[in-house]
Amino acid sequence: MSDVKNLDSTYVASTYARFPLTIVKGEGSYAYDENGKQYIDLGSGIAVNLFGYSDPVWKKAVTDQLDAVAHTSNLYYTGPCAKLAEALCKRTGMKKVFYCNSGAEANECAIKAARKYGAEHKGADYYTIVTLVNSFHGRTLTTLAATGQDHFHELFQPLTQGFVHTEADDIDALEKAVKENRCCGIMIECVQGEGGVKALSKEFVQAVRRICDENDLIMICDEVQCGNGRTGKLYAVENYEVLPDVMTTAKGIGGGLPIGITMLGEKVSDIFHPGDNGSTFGGNPAVCAGALSNLNRIDEDLLNEVKEKSEYIFHELEGMNGVKSVSGMGLMIGVEPMNQKAGDAAKKCLDNGVMVLTAGGNKVRLLPALNIPMDVLKQGIEVLKDALKEE
Ligand SMILES: Cc1ncc(COP(=O)(O)O)c(C=O)c1O
Numbered sequence: 127m128s129d130v131k132n133l134d135s136t137y138v139a140s141t142y143a144r145f146p147l148t149i150v151k152g153e154g155s156y157a158y159d160e161n162g163k164q165y166i167d168l169g170s171g172i173a174v175n176l177f178g179y180s181d182p183v184w185k186k187a188v189t190d191q192l193d194a195v196a197h198t199s200n201l202y203y204t205g206p207c208a209k210l211a212e213a214l215c216k217r218t219g220m221k222k223v224f225y226c227n228s229g230a231e232a233n234e235c236a237i238k239a240a241r242k243y244g245a246e247h248k249g250a251d252y253y254t255i256v257t258l259v260n261s262f263h264g265r266t267l268t269t270l271a272a273t274g275q276d277h278f279h280e281l282f283q284p285l286t287q288g289f290v291h292t293e294a295d296d297i298d299a300l301e302k303a304v305k306e307n308r309c310c311g312i313m314i315e316c317v318q319g320e321g322g323v324k325a326l327s328k329e330f331v332q333a334v335r336r337i338c339d340e341n342d343l344i345m346i347c348d349e350v351q352c353g354n355g356r357t358g359k360l361y362a363v364e365n366y367e368v369l370p371d372v373m374t375t376a377k378g379i380g381g382g383l384p385i386g387i388t389m390l391g392e393k394v395s396d397i398f399h400p401g402d403n404g405s406t407f408g409g410n411p412a413v414c415a416g417a418l419s420n421l422n423r424i425d426e427d428l429l430n431e432v433k434e435k436s437e438y439i440f441h442e443l444e445g446m447n448g449v450k451s452v453s454g455m456g457l458m459i460g461v462e463p464m465n466q467k468a469g470d471a472a473k474k475c476l477d478n479g480v481m482v483l484t485a486g487g488n489k490v491r492l493l494p495a496l497n498i499p500m501d502v503l504k505q506g507i508e509v510l511k512d513a514l515k516e517e
Pocket residue numbers: 227228229230231233262263264265315319320348349350351352376377
């Protein structure tokens with residue numbers, strides 16, 4: 127075992143089952159290990175490296191701001207924080223933005239917004255939020271409670287109260303849960319990521335909007351993984367032609383530095399007052415400068431590129447020998463092997479120089495950089511096809 131692997135196994139808490147690989151360098155969609163072996167990365171740091179590793183445009187935006195001022199605290203105004211908020215609101219129809227450092231924190235803030243709205247408009251006991259079975263909303267005790275996967279809950283009881291889970295795409299079950307509980311909101315991932323790379327149906331997402339309107343509930347879209355251009359729209363919910371009341375994002379918009387963003391729509395734009403929420407690093411100017419640069423590059427040309435690459439991947443894999451199903455949207459794709467474990471297929475890919483991820487439901491998960499060159503993507507997909515095909 128190399129020094130790094132030894133040190134890591136000895137001193138880093140064992141919360142991750144790591145692949146046996148130490149990454150020492152990354153450039154575009156290529157990563158390099160300690161022996162100089164090159165890998166095509168079809169996971170992009172779990173949907174983070176939106177424009178690949180060490181993207182020069184993002185790096186310049188961040189380093190220019192580092193040279194000017196790296197951190198001030200939220201007691202003072204900074205340009206990148208305000209400008210990113212303006213750009214996000216103008217492009218999404220949301221009205222205000224809260225900054226933090228991760229997807230889980232962004233969801234915590236969304237939950238606080240919905241609960242405060244429920245308490246102020248309906249009563250203190252209207253705090254329940256309906257989320258979906260197989261959802262994933264984060265690792266804090268509250269976002270774990272929101273996460274509709276029981277295996278994450280064991281051994282961490284008691285979790286935060288006030289979450290019920292219903293099956294994805296089951297409108298009747300959702301209406302029943304809203305009727306039977308004193309609710310303040312419904313939270314969904316339009317394309318479930320960790321839970322199995324499953325796009326919700328249009329009928330269901332539009333029903334979520336209707337049920338929220340009929341019951342004065344806050345509709346929250348968790349766009350931590352499916353947002354920021356990944357599905358071929360800036361935010362995945364645009365594919366469903368509804369506007370939520372709250373949207374959360376993280377991962378890709380930061381492009382490699384930690385950020386969490388809770389976007390507040392009209393209904394909750396003024397829900398928070400000084401002291402209601404806060405974060406030491408939230409809105410950090412260097413991180414926001416990089417995020418603004420990323421956001422400005424998610425334009426129609428890039429989104430069309432995402433759709434073209436998506437069509438190519440679906441075309442190559444759907445119905446292929448060794449593939450049971452292909453799911454997802456845009457460059458967020460789940461591939462279910464016919465007769466092998468997704469983890470075994472991922473290992474074969476890695477041995478052959480391609481990094482892929484896995485997800486629930488025995489899926490190989492693909493989340494390549496949005497700007498991955500077509501020839502590099504094709505090479506990566508050929509390796510994946512080899513790993514999936516049956517003799
Ligand atoms: C949909 C979704 N929500 C929330 C999270 C949590 O984000 P973070 O790990 O940044 O806290 C994730 C992470 O994978 C996610 O995919």
